[in-house]
Amino acid sequence: MTFHPLTQTHGKDYPMAHKNESRLTRELCKKLEKLGVQPFAVVGGQRQAPGWPDRFFAAKGLPGGCAWVEFKQPKGKLSPAQKHVGTRLRKRGVLAVVYYFSGVFRDFDGNDLQLADHLNPEAWLEALIRAHTLH
Numbered sequence: 001m002t003f004h005p006l007t008q009t010h011g012k013d014y015p016m017a018h019k020n021e022s023r024l025t026r027e028l029c030k031k032l033e034k035l036g037v038q039p040f041a042v043v044g045g046q047r048q049a050p051g052w053p054d055r056f057f058a059a060k061g062l063p064g065g066c067a068w069v070e071f072k073q074p075k076g077k078l079s080p081a082q083k084h085v086g087t088r089l090r091k092r093g094v095l096a097v098v099y100y101f102s103g104v105f106r107d108f109d110g111n112d113l114q115l116a117d118h119l120n121p122e123a124w125l126e127a128l129i130r131a132h133t134l135h
Helices: 021-033 080-091 121-134
Strands: 038-041 055-058 066-072 096-100 104-106 112-115
Touching: 021 038, 021 055, 021 066, 021 121, 066 080, 066 121, 080 096, 096 121, 104 121, 112 121
Parallel strands: 066 096
Antiparallel strands: 038 055, 055 066, 096 104, 104 112
């Protein structure tokens, strides 16, 4: 059996057809909380500047103790504001990445950084940390 993380997890298709980005994000965050990671949802509003990533994670073991992650469906696109904010965060040494539910972390310029499996939260967290060191 061939493992291709962009379309499958160990022979099983990613559950894209019946789950949206918000639901997949919430499910992953619940699993990460059990590992000691504290996720914070960034909710847009009139007083918030546009472009901030979907989630802020705080945990021991993350570079600087925190990470910003923008979640996207496999063919999702970043807005110009998201690209701007994400690039600014990374230039300041902050762990900030985009995670596509096809199984890949990318930087805010669209460069692949690290493959990851959101169905396995321990491996996903390790891949998040590696993604920071690759860019």
